[in-house]
Amino acid sequence: MVFNLDSDDAQLNYPPQPAIDRIAKMNLFDTNCAGHQLLEHIANKWTILILYALTQGTKRYHELKQQIVGISPKMLIQNLRNLERCGLIEREIYPSVPPRVDYSLTPLGESIVEPLAVLGEWAYRHMLDVKAAMEQYDNTSKDDYWEPK
Amino acid sequence: MVFNLDSDDAQLNYPPQPAIDRIAKMNLFDTNCAGHQLLEHIANKWTILILYALTQGTKRYHELKQQIVGISPKMLIQNLRNLERCGLIEREIYPSVPPRVDYSLTPLGESIVEPLAVLGEWAYRHMLDVKAAMEQYDNTSKDDYWEPK
DNA sequence: CTGAATCCAGGCGGATACTG
DNA sequence: CAGTATCCGCCTGGATTCAG
Numbered sequence: 001m002v003f004n005l006d007s008d009d010a011q012l013n014y015p016p017q018p019a020i021d022r023i024a025k026m027n028l029f030d031t032n033c034a035g036h037q038l039l040e041h042i043a044n045k046w047t048i049l050i051l052y053a054l055t056q057g058t059k060r061y062h063e064l065k066q067q068i069v070g071i072s073p074k075m076l077i078q079n080l081r082n083l084e085r086c087g088l089i090e091r092e093i094y095p096s097v098p099p100r101v102d103y104s105l106t107p108l109g110e111s112i113v114e115p116l117a118v119l120g121e122w123a124y125r126h127m128l129d130v131k132a133a134m135e136q137y138d139n140t141s142k143d144d145y146w147e148p149k
Numbered sequence: 150m151v152f153n154l155d156s157d158d159a160q161l162n163y164p165p166q167p168a169i170d171r172i173a174k175m176n177l178f179d180t181n182c183a184g185h186q187l188l189e190h191i192a193n194k195w196t197i198l199i200l201y202a203l204t205q206g207t208k209r210y211h212e213l214k215q216q217i218v219g220i221s222p223k224m225l226i227q228n229l230r231n232l233e234r235c236g237l238i239e240r241e242i243y244p245s246v247p248p249r250v251d252y253s254l255t256p257l258g259e260s261i262v263e264p265l266a267v268l269g270e271w272a273y274r275h276m277l278d279v280k281a282a283m284e285q286y287d288n289t290s291k292d293d294y295w296e297p298k
Numbered sequence: 299c300t301g302a303a304t305c306c307a308g309g310c311g312g313a314t315a316c317t318g
Numbered sequence: 319c320a321g322t323a324t325c326c327g328c329c330t331g332g333a334t335t336c337a338g
Contacts, residue, residue, distance in 0.1 A: 087282025133236025
């Protein structure tokens with residue numbers, strides 16, 4: 001097998017090392033580890049959805065607001081700022097009237113698209129399994145497992 | 150190309166379709182979509198760390214509490230219950246004195262290990278880039294971009 | 299149109315003490 | 319040991335309004 005060293009992501013899954021070993025090598029449990037803190041930034045609902053939206057290309061503020069149903073302007077801006085601060089997205093301002101602001105992924109931002117896509121696909125493919133499990137849990141646990149006060 | 154239908158994960162990355170196309174096919178932006186709600190459950194710091202820990206095998210309550218630095222008993226139990234409800238982990242009770250409770254991944258839970266490992270590796274490999282970006286952002290933005298109140 | 303600012307309720311989440 | 323229960327600060331995050 002030949003590694004393409006130009007692509008960071010390409011060699012990520014090869015050689016196919018067990019996930020347990022790969023995880024064990026990272027000290028993500030350490031609060032002081034930068035990777036731990038980075039995970040905290042990424043691991044939230046809105047951030048992930050914003051990155052999903054931006055994989056489709058450059059978008060304006062109101063386009064994002066429209067696509068990401070239910071997000072408030074405050075949360076949208078807050079997460080956009082956060083992503084910009086992390087260097088994952090870029091903010092470009094066009095000094096026109098009315099103003100126009102474009103958001104797009106940086107190269108670093110594009111590098112996280114693949115991992116997030118994998119995660120999203122897992123959610124999409126197993127959502128019914130999880131839904132069924134939750135319903136069963138809610139039914140059984142109430143009756144013969146634990147009384148709900 | 151031959152798909153191994155026995156393995157869910159095996160066919161996830163093949164054929165190598167662009168992430169943008171794969172994401173576009175999922176309506177994860179729809180709040181009503183079960184996949185969207187599932188993402189909300191997964192996308193939080195503690196849940197991910199718990200799943201990371203359990204990839205190393207069955208663990209007891211206090212082992213998890215010890216490994217996941219900084220988690221309070223309340224958050225640990227809350228996230229464990231949540232994961233159990235989603236069908237990702239299993240809780241086994243040994244009626245002994247003192248009591249012993251083992252937590253382990255279900256087959257469904259094991260299926261998410263790989264996506265999470267990919268995400269963790271991304272965080273680990275790019276944490277310095279992000280850290281540098283954040284520092285630069287904090288320095289420049291304060292002076293010549295926006296005054297901090 | 300793109301935000302900033304303010305207000306405010308709800309809930310997240312930590313600390314602690316306690317139970318089986 | 320493995321949680322539960324309670325208190326409570328504070329921060330999230332929504333709604334709304336206003337500004338450039």
